[in-house]
Amino acid sequence: MDRSKMFKLATLVTLVLFLMTSINSSVGASAQEEVEEYRGPGYCLECHVSPMEDWLGSSHDLAFRDPLFQEEWKAQGSPASCLSCHTTGFDEDENSYKYEGVTCEQCHGPGNTMNGNVSEELCGTCHSYTYPTYEEWKNSGPSHANATCTLCHDKHTTQLSAQTPTGTCSICHESHADEVADTKHAAGGVECSDCHMYVAPPDFEQGTPASTGHTFTMTPEQLDCETCHDRPLSKHDKLGEKAFACLSCHGEIHSLEVKLINGTVYPRDESVALCAQCHNERYTSWKQGTHGKPEDHDAHCVECHDPHDPVVSGISTLPAVLPRETAGAPSISFTTAFIIVIELLGFSVIIMRWRADV
Ligand code: HEC
Ligand code: HEC
Ligand code: HEC
Ligand code: HEC
Ligand code: HEC
Ligand code: HEC
Ligand code: HEC
Ligand code: HEC
Ligand code: HEC
Ligand code: HEC
Ligand code: HEC
Structure with missing residues (x-):
């Protein structure tokens, strides 16, 4: 055994001795035989160094000495009822306990019981x-x-x-x-x-x-994305309480993508289909090209509408937009061309008749 390990062990022994001296019967009288039944952590240390190293300083070790416990316990007038869980070997009838905190013997049984089935x-x-x-x-x-x-x-x-x-x-x-x-x-x-x-x-x-x-x-009331995200919803707050409003769009919550009601998943930056499922009319006009940017027909809904606060303020109506399919094409439609052809034909017939007449 090297020196540092020896030192560590010595510290442990001192600590355990301290623990043993804190055997306490101040809450009530305790019979001498029972004290012998429980032997305290110092006894286990003889043979079980590694569990001891782990346990020392754990919240079970500290369950009685914990300042928070002490404060609350004293504030309540030090009722014995608290000790059944914060000490070892609590005796209800006697209102006494054997050791402070949750020691080895509270879980493995007193003395040589050594019950490994916890x-x-x-x-x-x-x-x-x-x-x-x-x-x-x-x-x-x-x-x-x-x-x-x-x-x-x-x-x-x-x-x-x-x-x-x-x-x-x-x-x-x-x-x-x-x-x-x-x-x-x-x-x-x-x-x-x-x-x-x-x-x-x-x-x-x-x-x-x-x-x-x-x-x-968690229940809907319990999960609140806004504990971390300062993103109050306007209008879309109608979609549900707390997280459930967020999840009606951010349904694929683990990968942080958006999800339609039918289960289809889209990357977050391709959200047109998401808006379309609830705003079909606007989507249809967007598709037809009558709702959106004249110069950029592919502008997605979220380029103009913040999905969390979607009302576009300051504009009462969008500028007139040309039908989507013909955008950028020469400004002559099939019908116009047809009429022109017919008229030209008609015109030439008239001319031919006129010539024949001459
Ligand atoms: C004199 C040495 C010695 C002392 C003191 C001792 N033990 Fe043991 N303990 C052993 C031995 C030896 C084993 C068996 C080891 C094995 O089976 O690998 C054992 C096994 C155990 C086991 C495992 C049992 C199982 O079913 O797997 C537990 C739990 C245990 N001891 C707890 C304690 C506790 C708590 C104390 C103090 C109250 C303690 N021991 C004191 C020597 C000791
Ligand atoms: C699937 C894993 C898992 C299981 C099973 C589990 N816990 Fe936990 N437990 C956790 C996690 C994770 C935390 C939160 C720890 C954190 O946030 O630091 C936690 C916290 C705790 C806390 C509070 C600790 C603190 O820091 O405030 C206690 C006490 C606790 N668990 C006891 C138990 C008990 C008793 C059982 C069995 C009945 C148990 N746990 C089962 C994962 C688990
Ligand atoms: C005799 C009662 C008792 C038993 C049995 C007990 N615990 Fe505890 N445990 C406590 C008390 C009391 C605390 C809180 C101590 C404090 O913080 O003051 C605690 C704290 C904890 C913590 C919190 C750790 C932290 O850092 O806050 C965990 C985890 C835990 N116990 C798990 C367990 C597991 C797992 C078992 C069973 C193997 C168990 N306990 C058995 C009384 C017990
Ligand atoms: C049924 C067992 C039990 C009883 C009885 C009990 N406690 Fe506890 N106490 C626990 C457990 C278990 C924890 C750890 C809870 C956790 O972290 O999840 C704890 C934690 C605490 C804590 C918080 C410690 C910390 O570090 O966060 C305080 C304070 C406390 N108890 C005070 C009391 C008081 C005062 C009483 C008596 C009125 C009492 N307890 C009775 C089991 C009990
Ligand atoms: C909160 C309850 C609790 C306390 C306190 C506790 N143990 Fe354990 N111990 C367990 C559990 C749970 C196991 C695992 C049992 C299993 O595998 O089924 C275990 C396993 C063991 C084993 C078997 C070998 C191993 O590591 O798995 C030994 C030895 C042991 N404990 C000794 C101790 C000693 C010594 C102490 C005091 C310093 C102690 N225990 C305190 C719950 C506890
Ligand atoms: C020992 C394995 C195991 C561990 C550890 C575990 N789970 Fe599970 N969990 C399952 C199994 C099995 C299911 C059921 C099948 C499924 O949905 O994947 C499940 C289901 C779930 C579900 C679906 C709802 C339900 O209750 O059926 C949630 C949510 C969940 N786990 C969360 C967690 C979280 C959070 C943790 C960590 C703190 C965790 N699980 C740790 C095995 C585990
Ligand atoms: C515990 C805190 C926490 C909770 C709870 C939480 N988030 Fe986050 N979220 C974060 C952090 C931190 C980031 C990364 C921030 C960053 O990089 O700007 C993030 C990032 C995100 C992003 C991606 C941001 C980006 O720029 O790519 C989305 C979307 C998101 N969260 C949605 C949600 C939703 C929806 C919920 C509720 C179901 C939720 N979050 C719950 C902390 C949280
Ligand atoms: C109407 C659908 C919808 C709702 C409801 C919604 N989101 Fe979003 N969210 C989106 C879309 C779509 C994006 C991606 C926007 C983009 O790419 O410009 C996004 C982006 C984000 C981002 C990352 C970008 C940013 O703005 O920082 C976070 C974080 C976020 N959402 C959190 C939330 C939270 C938290 C809630 C609930 C309070 C919520 N969202 C509700 C659709 C929604
Ligand atoms: C930002 C919050 C958030 C985080 C982080 C998160 N989840 Fe979830 N998880 C949820 C929500 C919300 C649901 C319910 C989704 C639904 O019903 O559509 C869920 C559902 C689940 C389910 C059951 C449904 C399914 O998808 O199979 C499991 C299992 C699960 N989560 C495990 C985990 C695990 C494991 C982690 C960590 C790796 C994790 N979650 C991280 C919010 C979260
Ligand atoms: C799950 C259904 C749903 C989804 C998905 C959705 N919305 Fe909404 N949206 C609503 C509801 C419900 C309202 C509130 C209508 C009201 O207040 O009368 C609303 C309101 C609006 C408004 C304000 C107009 C009004 O009538 O008050 C705009 C703009 C809007 N949404 C745009 C979008 C955009 C852009 C997307 C895609 C990022 C989207 N919405 C996704 C359901 C949805
Ligand atoms: C070029 C920017 C732009 C794009 C792209 C756009 N919108 Fe709009 N949208 C507006 C403006 C500006 C208004 C308000 C003027 C109006 O009512 O015509 C509006 C109005 C709306 C309204 C009605 C708001 C109200 O107050 O009545 C809804 C719903 C809507 N848009 C949904 C959508 C959806 C869904 C998409 C995508 C398919 C989309 N928008 C694409 C700019 C845009």
């Missing part, structure tokens, strides 16, 4: 009620049953097992991840979880639990 249900004993992560996950449908807590979260550090939230989804949703990868959303650091995991704090007064995003889907 289930989602166990995580659920604490990640429920006010922070209903477990319930949400349970309701996320059969598709996410294989996405266990410890697939996405490291079992001992509690941090994400992948580098980013998107990384955890990519374990299974590779094709979606690929679609997003080349877009400005990926470049701008937008994660799958930014749209798919709706997080909201609990409302203690109303007794409303938090939303932790672990159903992995």
Whole structure:
């Protein structure tokens, strides 16, 4: 064992000794035998260095010492009911606990139990009620049953097992991840979880639990593109609430292309068909050439109309435009030519008759 490792271990031992001295029975009396049953993290360290390194400093280790917890707990008059999840070996009858935080033995059982079979249900004993992560996950449908807590979260550090939230989804949703990868959303650091995991704090007064995003889907009310995009809609706000207005055009949301109601996808800069499906009359006149630029008949709708604020102000009517098909052609139509030919014929007949008469 090299020196740095020795040093690290020494620090660990000191820390653990500190933890052991924080055995606390101030909330209530605790029987001596029970203390012996639980041996504290220092005991496990003897043989399990690497899980210990991961766990130390994790939010489970800190679950009691966490300043936010301490502040809130004290503000509420230090009720014992909080401790069942923020400590280890909480005894409801005695109102006592063995160790601060969520230690090894809270998950693996006290002393030499060493139960390696830690289930989602166990995580659920604490990640429920006010922070209903477990319930949400349970309701996320059969598709996410294989996405266990410890697939996405490291079992001992509690941090994400992948580098980013998107990384955890990519374990299974590779094709979606690929679609997003080349877009400005990926470049701008937008994660799958930014749209798919709706997080909201609990409302203690109303007794409303938090939303932790672990159903992995969102309702129309929950997804609001405008949390990131300052793009208030005018007129097109009639298309729906929040994201659903945006999605009626940006329907191919992962690749950021536009999508028609019938499912056809167009690149964002070729959006004429998109407008056409709802503004058929204008589209027809645009096609006929009576709505648009006289000098540029191919000017797309969005060159004049901002799709987010489409009313073109200041102009009450467009200048007259020549029919599209004849644009740029010599200004002589088939009918005119026909009439001219007939007239010329008629004229020559008259002349011939006149000559004959002479
Ligand atoms: C004296 C050494 C020693 C101590 C102390 C010790 N363990 Fe172990 N533990 C072992 C050995 C040996 C194994 C078996 C390793 C194997 O099967 O690869 C083991 C296995 C485990 C396993 C895996 C069991 C499984 O089913 O795969 C867990 C979990 C575990 N220990 C937790 C703990 C916890 C928590 C503590 C502290 C309360 C602890 N151990 C204390 C030696 C120890
Ligand atoms: C059923 C188990 C449980 C009980 C009981 C419980 N908590 Fe928690 N608490 C949790 C969990 C799980 C989290 C982490 C939630 C998350 O991040 O999703 C948490 C987080 C917190 C946080 C936020 C800490 C942070 O760093 O963000 C505070 C503060 C807190 N709890 C205070 C309390 C208080 C005060 C009580 C008692 C009135 C209490 N808790 C009772 C399980 C519980
Ligand atoms: C929040 C719950 C939790 C806590 C706290 C916890 N563990 Fe674990 N531990 C797990 C889970 C989950 C597994 C993986 C079990 C499986 O694979 O089925 C695990 C696995 C293990 C294993 C088996 C070998 C391995 O790495 O997979 C050992 C040994 C272990 N833990 C020791 C510890 C020790 C020592 C501590 C305290 C420093 C600790 N655990 C704290 C949940 C926890
Ligand atoms: C004894 C209760 C308890 C158990 C069992 C438990 N947790 Fe926790 N967990 C907590 C509390 C309390 C917190 C919040 C601590 C804080 O921030 O103050 C927490 C925090 C977390 C966090 C947040 C990490 C962060 O950085 O904010 C994750 C992720 C987590 N737990 C996952 C798990 C998983 C996965 C399991 C099951 C293997 C599990 N927990 C089992 C009580 C528990
Ligand atoms: C498919 C992957 C996935 C699964 C499965 C999963 N989580 Fe998470 N979890 C995440 C992501 C992603 C975040 C958000 C992290 C972030 O934004 O930094 C998160 C956040 C959390 C947080 C809050 C951490 C924080 O930083 O505030 C807790 C607590 C948590 N998860 C617990 C659990 C528990 C308990 C389970 C099992 C019932 C579970 N998770 C299942 C991916 C997952
Ligand atoms: C263990 C694999 C796995 C992981 C990890 C996973 N998913 Fe899924 N998910 C599935 C499967 C399987 C389906 C159903 C088939 C499909 O639609 O692709 C699904 C479906 C979905 C759906 C469609 C709606 C539904 O509930 O059927 C959404 C949205 C979704 N996942 C989002 C996510 C997000 C966001 C993450 C990351 C936080 C994630 N998933 C992580 C396996 C996984
Ligand atoms: C900008 C927001 C946003 C981001 C980022 C995003 N999604 Fe989605 N996702 C949506 C919306 C909105 C829907 C519903 C689309 C619909 O119903 O037409 C959806 C649908 C899905 C579905 C189910 C329908 C389908 O297309 O199969 C899955 C699975 C999914 N997303 C996975 C992911 C994954 C994985 C990531 C990250 C790589 C991700 N999403 C990133 C907004 C987003
Ligand atoms: C978490 C923040 C976030 C959310 C939520 C979000 N976006 Fe974005 N979006 C961005 C960022 C950052 C960019 C890249 C900005 C840039 O490069 O100008 C972007 C870019 C885009 C672009 C491409 C811009 C371009 O110039 O090519 C479109 C289109 C877009 N978002 C639509 C949406 C829609 C529709 C929704 C809701 C379903 C949404 N976004 C939700 C942050 C977000
Ligand atoms: C009526 C259809 C429509 C609606 C509704 C719509 N968009 Fe767009 N959006 C477009 C089209 C088409 C483009 C491409 C315009 C172009 O190429 O000039 C675009 C471009 C964008 C861009 C990138 C270009 C820019 O202007 O910065 C962002 C970002 C964007 N939309 C976000 C949103 C958000 C957020 C919403 C909802 C609040 C929304 N859009 C609603 C059709 C729409
Ligand atoms: C999904 C249907 C839909 C799509 C797609 C759509 N619109 Fe609209 N548009 C509407 C609705 C609904 C209104 C509001 C009409 C009202 O206020 O009476 C509207 C209003 C307008 C207006 C204001 C005119 C008026 O009658 O108030 C213009 C201009 C416009 N849209 C142009 C466009 C352009 C350009 C596109 C393509 C980028 C487009 N629209 C795509 C449905 C749509
Ligand atoms: C050369 C610029 C230009 C192009 C290209 C263009 N428009 Fe217009 N559009 C206007 C102007 C200016 C008005 C307002 C004057 C009017 O009502 O004639 C208008 C009016 C409208 C209106 C009615 C607005 C109202 O207030 O009643 C709709 C709907 C519309 N356009 C849709 C479209 C669609 C769909 C396309 C593409 C197929 C398109 N426009 C192409 C300039 C353009």
